[in-house]
Amino acid sequence: MSGFAAARECDRPMKIRCETTDIPSIDEIDVPGILSKYAYERDRRMRSEAQEQYVSPQGRFAEISEADPHMPLIEREPIAEDLDVMVLGGGFGGVLMGYYLRQAGLSNFRVIDHAGDFGGCWYWNRYPGVECDNVSYVYLPLLEEMGFMPSKKFSPGYEIREYIQSIAREAGLYDKALMHTKVTEMRWDEAIARWRVSTNRGDELRPRFIALSHSPANKPKLPDIPGLDAFGGKIFHSSRWDYDYTGGSQQNPALDKLKDKRVAVLGTGASAVQIVPYLGDYAKHVYVIQRTPSSVDARDNRDTDPEWAKSLKPGWHQEMMVNFQHGLWNGLARDEPDLICDIWTEINRNIRHEREQVGWSELSVEELLVLREQHDHRTMERMRRRVDEIVEDKDTAEKLKPYYRFLCKRPCSNDNYYPAFNKPNVDLIDVSNTRGVEGLTAKGFIHENKEYEVDCIILASGYEQTSSLRKRWSFDVAEGRNGKSLFEHWEDNYKTLHGMSTHGFPNKFFIGFVQGGVHASTTETFRRQAEHIAYIISTAMERGVKVMELSQEAEDAWVAHHRATELDVETFARACTPGYYNSEGGDVFRYFLGDSYGPGPYAFWEKLAEWRADDQLEGFDCKC
Structure with a gap:
């Protein structure tokens, strides 16, 4: 296998130098x-419906998405109580929020989630092959604080779920957690200076403060295909994998019950790339239905070297965090080797090497941008040549090639995805010409007026990540002061201070991709937000503050500053093939990372540190 077939990586994580990749001139x-x-390729995939080509789970799909196949529902009496804080969401964001609330000395709070346990998207996603597709050493937060080292460079999903749950145990979150509980509405009650929160379990909670932590992968979405309810066989979303039907388990995904089954997978994003090789190994026949191919590099996962782990010095985790940010976004400095060594950092690694070869001559911003674009083209050409080297059928290979810029779609890595298409029982059904599947029947699916009969359809169709808030969020009502709707307040644009609070919604805070600094590691973004919000809430409580509301002036000032400094991501994104990264190419553009702060996360976090050091809760009107 030549250099085009696999990016060469370092022999161990954090080796002094990673190898450059063999990219064409x-x-x-x-x-x-x-x-x-x-x-x-972009234009022939565009659909006028944009986000409306997907629907939220309805009918039998709603029942499936709400049901929990992993833990039985435990009946309990409804709870009516006052709380200091309610945290909505039991994934990484919510658990980190609980962890920092505990660190701040607070105890009268609950974490609420509709799942049966902590874990968020890692609780629900248990499909065969699910792994972290960022290096575990930067994806998993609090590694030094927890004394934990991932078992592999790319951790398996069950290890990540168990790690999230270990943080929850460490922070004492289980005692007051409300699992299998869905918040249905939140209303601010001026008379009691608290939020009134209702749930599907009949609870009436009255928290003083609320922290919302909605995972970007919070709500499955389904393709709005004619006849979606007509199919008579087995059908499920990839985030609700049914091992009773397929056989096997997450830890041992031997899908032996599929040996006589014809299976269709709809979608070729990050989930499908991990699923397809297992289906190819076990199913009688597999149809992979693709609108747009992913770029799929070599993965070369490996066990964590125990000697390397022993050699790490205190502070290594944040060192890697900084390096990952530079490797993906900012660019590696002259004396900064790539400590990550994967597809995400390849371009800047190669740029650094090329500049080193010519003696680090001075380049203007414009020249750096030209150099970055050239390496983008060279990297994507390497990816396309990789397909040719692996996939034997030339027509199939051509359809699998990614024709778009790097980061137009989420980069993937998997050693077995492309080889799966060399198996006689795996067929690629490319639906780019019809912009999607034409319909489902009782027996299968329709493509170019031909019916393909299958026994099972797996919808690897992703999540509501850049659709409207009403579709993305799990609750129906979010009303602030004077009945103001958060859905309407943010319908056109986010309006916040630091992305974590908004005018008209007292005592409410947000973790997620809203309007602030976004790190290359999603969980590092959430961790910093949780730490900041915990400071605000604990400081307010120490001072006897009952109501703190962001002023209109502070909101306006931050929005003006943010927009004056933000990067133009829309121009790049609109030139990409449609997908959740660019709101499916619709007229309303919502970037999947929200409104990210132009100068970058570390400049943003310096601002937060200065704000906290001032110790005035500046921008908030506080009432005791």
Whole structure:
């Protein structure tokens, strides 16, 4: 296998130097031609419905998405009580919020989630092959604080879920957690200076403060295909994998019950890339239904080297965090090796090497951007050549090639995805010409007027990540002061201070991709937000503050500052093939990372540190 088939990585994590990858020269690429090809491939996949081509789970799908196949529902009496804080969400964001509330000395709070246990998307997603697709050493937070080392460079999903639950135990979150509980509405009650929260279990909670932590992968979405309810076989979303039907388990995904089954997988994103190899190994026949191919690099996962782990010095985790941010976004400095060594950092690693070869000559911003674009084209051409080297059927290989810029879609890595298409029982059904599947029947699916009979359809169709808030969030009502709707307040644009509070919604805070600094590691973003919010709430409580509301002036000032400094991501994203990264190309553009702070996360966190050091809760009107 040549260098185009696999990116060479370091022998161990954090080796002094990663190898550069064998990318073609820019002279081998017809840049105007490839840009024209990118535009053509984008345009023929665009749909006027944009986000409306997907629907929230309804009918039998609603029942499936609400049901928990992993833990039985434990009946309990409804709870009516006052709380200091309610945390909504039991994934990484909610658990980190609980952890920092405990660190701040608070105890009268509950974490609420509709799942049966902590874990968030890692609780629900248990499909075969599910792993972290960022390096575990930067994806998992609090590694030094918890004294934990991931077992592999890319941790398996069950290890991540268990780690989240271990943080919850360490923080004492289980005692007052309300699991299998769905918040239905939240209303601010001025008379008692608290929120009134209702749930599907009949609870009436009255928290002083609320912290919302909605995972980007919070709510499954389904393709709005004609006849979706007509299919008579087995059908489920990938986040609700049914091992009773397929056989096997997450830890041992031997899908032996599929040996006589014809299976269709709808979608070729990060989930499907991990699922397809297992289906190819076990199912009688597999149809992989693709609108747009993912870029899929070599994965080369490996066990964590215990000697390397012993050699780490205190502070290593944050060192890697900084390095990952530089490797993906900012660019690696002259004396900064790539400590991550994967597809996410390849471009900046190669740029660093190239600049080193010519003696680090000074480059203007414009020249750096040109160099970055050239390496983007060279990297994506390497990815396309990798497909040719692995996939034997040339027509199939051509359909699997990613024709778009790097980071137009989530980069994937898997050693067995492309080889699966060399198996006689795996067929690629490319639906780019019809912009999707034409319909389902009682027996299967329709493509180009031909019915394909299958026994099972797996919807690897993703989550409501950039649709409207009403579709993304799990509750029906969020009313602040004077009945103001949060859905309407943020319908056009986010309006916040630091992305974590908004005018008209006292005592309410937000963790997630709203309007602030976004780190290359999702969980580092959430951790910093949780730490900051815990400071605000604990400081307010120490001072006897009952109501703290962001002033209109502070909100306006932050929004103006944020927009004056933010990067133009829309121009790049709109040139990409449609997907959740660019709101499916719709007229209403919502970036999947929210409104991210232009100068970057570390500059943003310096602002937060200065704000906390001032110790005035500036921007909030506080009442005791």
